[in-house]
Amino acid sequence: MRAMLKGIAASDGIVCGQVYRLVEPNLTVQQRAITNLDYELNRFHQALEAAVSDVETIKTRATKNLGTDSAQVFSAHIAMLQDPELITAVETQIRQRKINAEAALAAVAQTYEASFQDLTDNPYMQERITDLHDVTKRVTAHLLQVALPDLALVNHPVIVVTHDLIPSDTVSVNPRYILGFVTDLGGRTSHSSILARSMAIPAVVGTQHATDQLTNGEMVILNGTRGQVMVDPDDDELASAQAAMHERAANLKRLSRLRHHGTVSRDGVGVTLAANIGTANDLPSVLQNGAEAIGLMRTEFLYMDADQLPSEDDQFATYKRVLTAMAPRPVVIRTLDIGGDKPLPYLKQKPETNPFMGARAIRQSLTHQQIFRSQLRALLRASAFGNLRIMFPMIATLDEFRQAKAIYDDERSKLTVAQVPMGSIKIGMMVEVPAAALLADRFAQEVDFMSIGTNDLIGYTMAADRTNQDVAYLYQPYHPAILRLVNRVIAAAHGAGIPVAMCGEMAGDPIAVPLLLGMGLDEFSMGAGSILKTRRLIGQLSAHDLQALVETTLNQASTSQEVITMVQAAVPGILT
Amino acid sequence: MEKREFHITAETGIHARPATLLVQAASKFNSEVSLQYQDKSVNLKSIMGVMSLGVGQNAEITITTDGDDEADAMTAVAETLKKEGLSD
Numbered sequence: 001m002r003a004m005l006k007g008i009a010a011s012d013g014i015v016c017g018q019v020y021r022l023v024e025p026n027l028t029v030q031q032r033a034i035t036n037l038d039y040e041l042n043r044f045h046q047a048l049e050a051a052v053s054d055v056e057t058i059k060t061r062a063t064k065n066l067g068t069d070s071a072q073v074f075s076a077h078i079a080m081l082q083d084p085e086l087i088t089a090v091e092t093q094i095r096q097r098k099i100n101a102e103a104a105l106a107a108v109a110q111t112y113e114a115s116f117q118d119l120t121d122n123p124y125m126q127e128r129i130t131d132l133h134d135v136t137k138r139v140t141a142h143l144l145q146v147a148l149p150d151l152a153l154v155n156h157p158v159i160v161v162t163h164d165l166i167p168s169d170t171v172s173v174n175p176r177y178i179l180g181f182v183t184d185l186g187g188r189t190s191h192s193s194i195l196a197r198s199m200a201i202p203a204v205v206g207t208q209h210a211t212d213q214l215t216n217g218e219m220v221i222l223n224g225t226r227g228q229v230m231v232d233p234d235d236d237e238l239a240s241a242q243a244a245m246h247e248r249a250a251n252l253k254r255l256s257r258l259r260h261h262g263t264v265s266r267d268g269v270g271v272t273l274a275a276n277i278g279t280a281n282d283l284p285s286v287l288q289n290g291a292e293a294i295g296l297m298r299t300e301f302l303y304m305d306a307d308q309l310p311s312e313d314d315q316f317a318t319y320k321r322v323l324t325a326m327a328p329r330p331v332v333i334r335t336l337d338i339g340g341d342k343p344l345p346y347l348k349q350k351p352e353t354n355p356f357m358g359a360r361a362i363r364q365s366l367t368h369q370q371i372f373r374s375q376l377r378a379l380l381r382a383s384a385f386g387n388l389r390i391m392f393p394m395i396a397t398l399d400e401f402r403q404a405k406a407i408y409d410d411e412r413s414k415l416t417v418a419q420v421p422m423g424s425i426k427i428g429m430m431v432e433v434p435a436a437a438l439l440a441d442r443f444a445q446e447v448d449f450m451s452i453g454t455n456d457l458i459g460y461t462m463a464a465d466r467t468n469q470d471v472a473y474l475y476q477p478y479h480p481a482i483l484r485l486v487n488r489v490i491a492a493a494h495g496a497g498i499p500v501a502m503c504g505e506m507a508g509d510p511i512a513v514p515l516l517l518g519m520g521l522d523e524f525s526m527g528a529g530s531i532l533k534t535r536r537l538i539g540q541l542s543a544h545d546l547q548a549l550v551e552t553t554l555n556q557a558s559t560s561q562e563v564i565t566m567v568q569a570a571v572p573g574i575l576t
Numbered sequence: 577m578e579k580r581e582f583h584i585t586a587e588t589g590i591h592a593r594p595a596t597l598l599v600q601a602a603s604k605f606n607s608e609v610s611l612q613y614q615d616k617s618v619n620l621k622s623i624m625g626v627m628s629l630g631v632g633q634n635a636e637i638t639i640t641t642d643g644d645d646e647a648d649a650m651t652a653v654a655e656t657l658k659k660e661g662l663s664d
Contacts, residue, residue, distance in 0.1 A: 085622035
């Protein structure tokens with residue numbers, strides 16, 4: 001091998017394949033004098049055509065994955081590439097100034113940008129400038145004969161290497177062609193890792209230099225379980241990687257026998273293992289991994305991957321697809337959780353000094369009711385097609401829950417009057433704000449179910465921003481303070497006779513699972529790739545015996561390390 | 577030559593989506609189609625032109641069609657404005 005890159009193990013599995021760098025090439029344009037006018041004009045038109053063909057492909061893929069409305073932005077890009085005024089302006093520059101097409105295009109784009117910038121009172125103009133940049137970049141790349149990478153254009157299996165994976169990168173992807181992900185940035189709970197796990201694709205994140213060190217087409221072995229990337233392996237290394245892949249495949253095959261089984265502990269306690277998903281594209285891996293429910297469908301990606309709000313109909317189509325595929329199994333859909341690290345450019349949210357504590361999730365929904373109501377209507381209409389549960393995120397006070405519920409009731413009664421068919425829907429809350437966890441017994445009197453969102457609950461309890469690498473050490477799921485909160489929520493829910501789930505990363509963690517089972521958690525929701533392993537683990541555990549472990553841990557542990565030691569002593573042979 | 581005035585009622589004005597559809601509608605015809613707003617006039621077959629006007633809510637715009645299929649072009653543009661909820 002040439003080198004070994006180390007990063008964070010973000011999503012399990014070993015794969016070998018060729019590198020596809022999702023990194024923007026150098027598109028610096030040099031102005032040159034030209035002599036052959038026809039040649040230059042022809043070059044410009046060929047680049048335009050190639051760019052249109054790229055965008056058509058991306059649009060088709062986006063329409064398939066996201067629906068017509070979300071793909072609309074690409075129609076605007078095509079219209080720009082075919083704009084007669086823009087084309088004439090570039091041609092004129094080439095003819096009159098006798099300069100190369102790249103430089104002519106850059107000059108024309110700059111003129112348009114300046115005229116757009118004059119319209120500062122129009123909130124859409126900043127996005128149009130972004131569109132113009134995207135379009136110019138694509139044509140320039142073709143003129144410079146460098147490829148402008150885009151996952152929608154990948155047509156053979158590759159390992160994607162990128163600075164940081166963002167949701168919009170993955171929506172246009174054909175999952176068959178993506179073997180794995182390697183990123184420079186990110187940690188185990190960053191969005192790139194969550195995306196990879198929900199797609200059940202091996203990933204190594206936080207390598208810092210992968211994009212600098214790897215070249216296109218180079219062979220690598222990605223080990224998402226160990227967090228390693230082996231560059232340019234020799235035959236022996238390839239052979240041993242292949243052996244590891246076979247062993248893993250055999251292991252997965254053994255596990256896959258558990259696909260159609262329920263999840264029952266050794267002493268006969270049944271629990272539900274559910275999957276977390278981000279888009280309807282995650283459904284195949286949910287079904288392959290034998291999920292008994294969807295415990296969390298995030299809806300942000302529907303909103304983040306478009307340049308305007310998704311229509312009620314587009315949302316309805318997505319929700320219906322998920323509900324139909326899962327029926328009669330339950331599907332918990334979380335209403336919009338934007339803000340924080342997930343802003344929406346077209347909403348013109350005010351910049352906040354502390355967005356994680358700002359107007360995000362339900363706070364945003366209650367102040368922007370139009371968006372919230374349109375989402376609720378789409379959900380209500382889709383409820384006729386399966387077993388829907390709606391969950392409100394970031395509830396801190398009972399008043400917030402009551403307001404959200406009242407808006408739901410209002411939309412429901414309007415649709416009832418209009419005789420729209422609807423199913424019965426359970427309404428629950430996400431417990432991720434420490435205040436709600438502490439007051440869970442009061443909330444439990446009013447909600448139909450609770451789901452503990454550990455990523456944010458840990459963040460808010462430890463007062464640590466999960467996107468900040470410097471405080472990543474504070475992300476401690478086994479910290480006794482977190483365990484006490486979780487135990488309190490489970491006990492409160494059961495006291496009121498309602499079910500309680502967990503939908504954070506912790507629910508599939510082998511150290512946490514014995515504790516959660518001992519506490520009596522009803523549903524464990526996780527990335528699809530962790531479901532079968534967790535089902536096997538739970539089958540080896542006795543829920544009753546673990547109650548003693550829970551008791552000791554809650555009463556005697558002072559640190560995360562002590563918790564780990566206690567779990568390992570009680571459940572020998574558990575993986576860490 | 578045909579000329580018609582429209583009052584833009586949509587809250588967001590003529591933003592990207594309707595601009596694209598207007599351009600697509602106009603481009604189907606041979607006639608010259610232009611959009612006039614305040615003192616500026618642009619080619620309605622040019623999305624950059626349409627967007628550079630930044631037509632907002634309550635704007636009064638004038639559409640002009642000129643050519644062998646000017647009547648059909650006007651009908652198509654008016655229908656798009658109506659269908660996209662831009663104007664009554």
